[in-house]
Amino acid sequence: MTMDPYKVLGLTNDASIDDVIKAYRQLAKKYHPDLAKNEEEKLYLSSIFQDITNAYNQIKNSHQKTQNVFTTQIDSDYAKYLIFKAENFLNKNEIDNALNTLKILQKNHENAKIYFLFAKAYMAKGYYKQAIDYFRKTLEQENYNVDALLGLANCYEKIGLKNTAKKVYKEILEWEPNNKIALNRLNEFEKKQTLIEKLLSGFGSKKNKKATP
Structure with a gap:
């Protein structure tokens, strides 16, 4: 039953x-x-x-x-068409066309879906700080959006904020405890940290031996 x-x-x-x-x-x-x-x-x-x-x-x-949790209801059929176009441009890696389409759309519509597409587009261009801003806007409306959290963590890694990225990956596991991407990334962080600690420990031991008369 x-x-x-x-x-x-x-x-x-x-x-x-x-x-x-x-x-x-x-x-x-x-x-x-x-x-x-x-x-x-x-x-x-x-x-x-x-x-x-x-x-x-x-x-x-x-x-x-x-x-339709993922996106706030959009009344205009034209707006839906523009979202479809923007997604299509992103899928074809035509990032500038996607951004131009989203900017037209943003004049009259703003919601989590549009913010998320902006974030993806900026991330694809390597504009990580702009992408972070839009991922955050997405999460303000949909704090449980795991795809946005993954994108945010990825951007933090790209700009060197490893500890912040780790916090986001751990947050993802609160929503999806078996999320493979988050688990794998945290595992990689742990491996690198262990390796660094071993190297530092070995360096310290050699230094102490040299200092011993």
């Missing part, structure tokens, strides 16, 4: 998407398998964690279909 996803998250069916996100994050932290003290407990937590993740995804996907 399929369980009501709202009940799985301890919510009523009239809960807002923000309530759903909040409940999921709290439960994901409480029942994460990494908290297990033994294999039996890990299996138990993994089962619960999977149930709450499935419930969250079911509600999120339903919400996206019915209310």
Whole structure:
């Protein structure tokens, strides 16, 4: 028997998407398998964690279909056409054309979708600070937009803000604990940090030996 996803998250069916996100994050932290003290407990937590993740995804996907979460509703068919054109230009790597189209669109419409496309375009051109600004604008309206968070973290890496990028990747794992990109990037950071520590440790040892009479 399929369980009501709202009940799985301890919510009523009239809960807002923000309530759903909040409940999921709290439960994901409480029942994460990494908290297990033994294999039996890990299996138990993994089962619960999977149930709450499935419930969250079911509600999120339903919400996206019915209310178009990713983008604020745009009334103008022409605006929708311009968004389609901008996305098409980005897919063909015609970045300047995409930006020109978005600037026309921005005169009358501003929403998370448009901000996100601006961010992607500026990131593709290597204008990382502008991209960061637009990723932030996207996240102001859709703080759970994982694609925007990934783009933001990537930009921070590009401009050398590694620690800030790490914080964003960790935030992504709060929304999607199994996000492969975030997990891989954090793993790379850990490997580099370990290597640096070994090199410094070895350098320190050699220095001490030379100093010994």
